[in-house]
Amino acid sequence: xxxxxxxxxxxxxxxxxxxxxxxxGQTVTVTVTCVPLVYGRGAAVPRGSYxxxxxxxxxxxxxxxxxxxxxxxxxxxxxxxxxIEGYTAYKRTxxxxxx
Numbered sequence: 272x273x274x275x276x277x278x279x280x281x282x283x284x285x286x287x288x289x290x291x292x293x294x295x296g297q298t299v300t301v302t303v304t305c306v307p308l309v310y311g312r313g314a315a316v317p318r319g320s321y322x323x324x325x326x327x328x329x330x331x332x333x334x335x336x337x338x339x340x341x342x343x344x345x346x347x348x349x350x351x352x353x354x355i356e357g358y359t360a361y362k363r364t365x366x367x368x369x370x
Contacts (some may be wrong), residue, residue, distance in 0.1 A: 274348060280369045281341040286348055288335030294308045295358030299350050301328070301335045308343040308368055 278284045291299035293328050324346065325338045337346065338358040346367040354360035 272350075274353045274365050277368045278337065278339060280344075282340040283336055283338045285334060285336050286335070287333065287335040291350065291356065293352045293361050295352075295355050297355060297358070297361070299352045299361065302347075302349040302351070303335065303337055304347045304349075305337075305339075305344050307368070308345045330340040337356055339369060356367075 272287070275284055275286065278340055286303060287301055292321075293299060301325075303326045304363040307323065321342070322340065323344045324340070325344055327336045327338070329335075339346075346365075348360070348365045349365045
């Protein structure tokens with residue numbers, strides 16, 4: 272499974288386009304988080320409450336999309352599946368700096 276190389280900002284990007292299953296038959300869980308991307312003194316100044324991104328998970332099709340709104344942010348995508356007998360746990364994390 273290939274994760275996207277870049278994230279559209281602003282816009283909608285498809286993170287996962289179909290359900291992911293490991294070679295042990297475990298379904299992979301997808302977690303997406305967004306935090307503000309700030310440098311220097313701006314990191315200490317709160318900017319109030321605003322939405323950085325919206326994550327949509329479509330259960331039937333397995334599609335995961337993220338919509339960004341033009342703010343600089345750090346987007347983290349984590350793929351995880353538990354260990355089962357004969358197979359180790361699966362974990363992959365990719366961090367995007369979206370400007």
